[in-house]
Amino acid sequence: MSGASKNRTRQERVESLGIQKPRWIQWWQNSDKADVSSRVGIALIAALALLLVCETWRPPFAYRLNAIPARDLISRVTFEVPNIDETKTLQDRKRREQLAFYRNRPQPIDQLNAALRDQLFLVLSAPSFDRLTEDERNAFAQFYEDDETDPNDTPANRFSMLKTVLASDPELKTLDDAIKVAMRDNYRFGLIMALQHVPDQGSQERIKVYPVGRPDEVEFVEIADARIAQAGVALAKRLREQFRTKFPADDSQKVAGMISDWIVSKLPKYETLEYDDTLSEQARQAAAESVVPVMTTFRHGESKLAEAGKTLRESDIRLLKREWGELVSKMQWTDKAIRMVAYAGMISALYLLCATYIFFVDDKRLLLDRFRLTRMLAVMVVTIGLGYWVSGDRWRGELVPLVMASILTAVVYGRELALLLMTAACVSVTLFLGSNLAELVTFAAACTSCILLLGRIRTRTHLLYIGATSAVITVLTVIGVGIVTGQTLSIGAPVAGIDSLYRGPQFDMVVWGLVKEAFWSGFCILVSASAMTPLLPLVEKGFGVQTDLSLLELGDASHPLLRRLAQRAPGTYNHSINVASIAEAAADSIGANGLLVRVGAYFHDIGKMFKPEYFIENQSAGINQHDSLQPAMSTLVIIAHVKDGADLARSHHLPEPIIDFILQHHGTTLVEYFYREAARRSEEDPNGETVNDKDFRYPGPKPQTLEAAVMMLADTIESASRTLVDPTPSRIQNLVDAIANKKMSDGQFDECGLTFMQLDRIRRSLVKSLTAIYHARVKYPGQQSA
Structure with missing residues (x-):
């Protein structure tokens, strides 16, 4: 019996031999191609994000302030930089060359002329020299003093000359015209005893003068034309010329000298010019800005940017950044693409290393x-x-995100995988930054020590202990690596005749820089460990893991309600944080749930975010919304934040104990300010109705638990403490006692079971906390109390 034969494919014939295929081929044939493609796409997107975020298309700027280059840094490109010193010198020169502005107010000259006429009229009114009164003689003495060198030049003769010359001008109009013509330049240029600006503020030879109120009518004036000492001489000369034409009498020149001497003697009291600092400074600033910067050229392969073995100063860093920016701007797109491809290869290698370990081991x-x-x-x-x-x-x-990620990955993925992931992260950061081996060792020491020390997080201070220990390890590592790499041994020349490691001031500076870098690294680790403590609830929720600190989840600062509160009512948010701090300690002092009180304090005033501007802690610029409201309406707005807060908490599914804090933290207390304001207005109004305090009380309920009672006290006391002018411990003590007694006498603690002993402990805790917040500070001489 024969059957029909079936032709098999080549693949079927190979498989019929029973030879086992490689594992990866079997995995690929059996896998879901779409799922694999999506996961590969996720990895590619992450790699692309790294390439873009870390700007891998351009070379890193690897120089740090106070770093010590091992070789001379030569310019890799030709570029120019402004010479700040020379440019500033030119700007200063321009500022000094600018003409200063002066305001000219000629009214004093008119007053001087009026005073001259008054004195002349007084003298000329006398019929003869012998018949001069005492006042007339004193007035005449201002124009002439006895000259003992010339026996013929007597006061009587001078008086006669004055009468004779001015006899033709009884109203002194001609004299007034002559004086105005002679003083025309003084009106125009102004008068000044000495310049009111220093050489650095402008030219000392010329100035710009403008009439008061008309700064556009500027006139350039030589200082000699305005300086009284020199202008007086020119004035006397011009006045004699005017007398020569207007008074042709023989003695007119002597009379002109008498009058000009009187005017010149009075000029120092009649300055008309005043320095205008505003316009002068604007002119100087404009002149300085008009200076074209002086450029210094650095040439490719020739110019030295920094010297080997010397610490990089700020000026060196600025120069290196300018050179780096010029280099980046001149890179071709092909150069940038090649760099990105090289970094992509590095990321691929790290992907392969980590993926292999995770797939086959972890x-x-x-x-x-x-x-x-x-x-x-x-x-x-x-x-x-x-x-x-x-x-x-x-x-x-850079240590901050690395250390925080070390703690996070150790919590989420365990120590082994965390070590591998953070090794890859440290290598990546080192290469992206262009750092050296010393930086990589520092990163590795910080991350590895945090991961290995982490263990289980049983207390809130556990991460702080880890941070402190890791900080010490990293500080020692930085110092050790600095010594190994020779940063402290190759600086400066040895002191003559002394065979020691001491190298002088430069050596001290390098050692001090190394120590500062080490302690800064330790500080970054401490900050990172501290920051991870409040972030752990997010880690738990986001990654689906649990730690012993899960109770703190609700108090995370990133909660949507708290974020909104901080944005809409920053003053209320700050108040809530302060209340949480002092309330938790007070609750712990009586054995209550301090953590619950703290979380409740964060949310107790969230209702204020609906109308934040109606609460004083959020008001600014002296604007008070209640000024336009009646006290009763203001009270309704204030009280409404309790109900609004409870509704908001329920809509965000906050636990019921937190809602109780919102409802009970004011109890049934009186809104005293608006109650007293309403009572005052009622007393002033004859037809006003009697004010009932029930209309100005919160709806309650009163505190039902010890935690709610602590919250009430802490909330009220923290707000009241801000009004203390000088918060000394005694004043804080009096404030806390007064508020606690008032709450107790008002019956606010009747329903919470609070004892007198517990109330006393709460008061002492609040006093201690507030005293720590408002601790005394040194007052310097002349300092006023706030």
């Missing part, structure tokens, strides 16, 4: 679950990106 579900893979890659991208952007001289904070 937990392959991290790679197979797209959501978990996205979270892990996002953590790495954010960590490396932040490390890149905060690494400049302004912050030097």
Whole structure:
């Protein structure tokens, strides 16, 4: 019996031999191609994000302030930079060459002329010299004093000359015209005893003069024409010329001298010019800005930008940045593409290393679950990106994101995988920044020590202990690596005749810089560990893990309500933070739930965000919205924040104990300010109705728990403490006692079971906390109390 034969394909014939295929081929044939493609796409997007965020298309700027280059830094491109010193010298010269502005107010000259006429009329009214009265003689003495050298030049003769010459001008109109013509330049140019500006403020030879109120009518004036000492001589000369034409008598020149001498003697009291600092400074500033900057050229391969073995100063950093910016601007697109491809190859190698370990050793579900893979890659991208952007001289904070990511990955993924991930992150940051081996060792020491010391987080201070220990390790590592790399041994020349490591001031500066860098690194680690403590609830929620600190989740500062409160009512938010601080300590002092009180304090005033401007802590620029409202209406607005806060809390699904804090933190207390204002207005109004205090009380209920009672006291006392002019411990003590007694006498603690002993402990705790906040400070001589 024969059957029909079936032709097999080549692939089927190969498989019939039973030879096992490689694992990766079997995995590819059995996998979901769409799922694999999506996960590969996620990895590619993360890699592209790193390439873009870290600006891999351009070379990194690897120089740091106070760093010590091992070789001379030669310019890699020809560029120009402004010579600040020479430019400033030119600007200063321009400022000194500018003409200063002076305001001319000629009224004093008119007053001088009027005084002259008064004195002349007084003298000329006398019929003869012998019949001069005492006042007339005193007036005449101003025009002439006895000249003992000339026996013929007597006062009587001078008086006769004055009468004779001016006899033809009884009303002194001709004289007035002559004086005005002679003083025409003085009216125009002004008069001044000495310049009112220094040489650095403008020219000392010429000035710009303008009439008061007309700054556009500027006139250039030589100083000699306005200086009284010199202008007086010219004035006397011009007056004699006027007398020669207007008074042809023989003795007119002597009379002209008498009058000019009187005028010149009085001129110092009649200055008309006043320095205008505003216009002068504007002119000087415009002149300085018009100066074209002096440029210094640095040539490619020739100009030295920094010297080997010397610390980089701020001027060196600015020059290197200018050279780096010029280099980047001249790069071709092909150069940028090649750099990005090289960095992409580095990222691919790190991907392969980490993925292989995760898939074959750790937990392959991290790679197979797209959501978990996205979270892990996002953590790495954010960590490396932040490390890149905060690494400049302004912050030097690249350790902060690296240490925080070390703690996070250790909590979420465990120590082993965290070590691998953070090794990849440290290598990436080092290469993206263009840092050296010493920086990589520092990064590795900080991250590794945090991961290995982490363990289980049992207390809120655990991360602080980890941060302190890791900080010490990193400080020692930075100093050790600095010594190993020779930063302290190759600086400066040895002191003659002394065979020691001491190298002089430059050596001291380098050692001090190394110590500062080490302690700054330790400080960054402490900050990072401290910052991770409040962020742990987010880590728990975002990554689905639990720690012993999950109770703090609700108090996270990133909660939407708290963020909105901080944006809409920053003053209320700050008040809430302060209340939380002092209330938690007070609750702990009586054995209450301090953490619950603290979280409740964060949310107790969220209702104020609806109308933040009606609460004094959010008001600014002296604007009070209540000025336009009646006291009863203001009270309704104030009281409404309790109900609004409770409604807002319920809509955001806050726990019921937190809502109780919102409802009970004011109890049924009286809104005293508006109650008293309403009572005052009622007393002033004969037809006013009697004010009932029930209309000005919160709806309650009164505090039902010890925690709510602590919240009430802390809230009221913290607000009242801001009004203390000089918050000394005794004044704080009196304030706390007064408020506590008032709340107790008002019956606010009747329903919470608070005892006198507990109330006393709460008061002492609040006094202690507020005293710490308003601790005494040194008063310097002349300092006033706030």
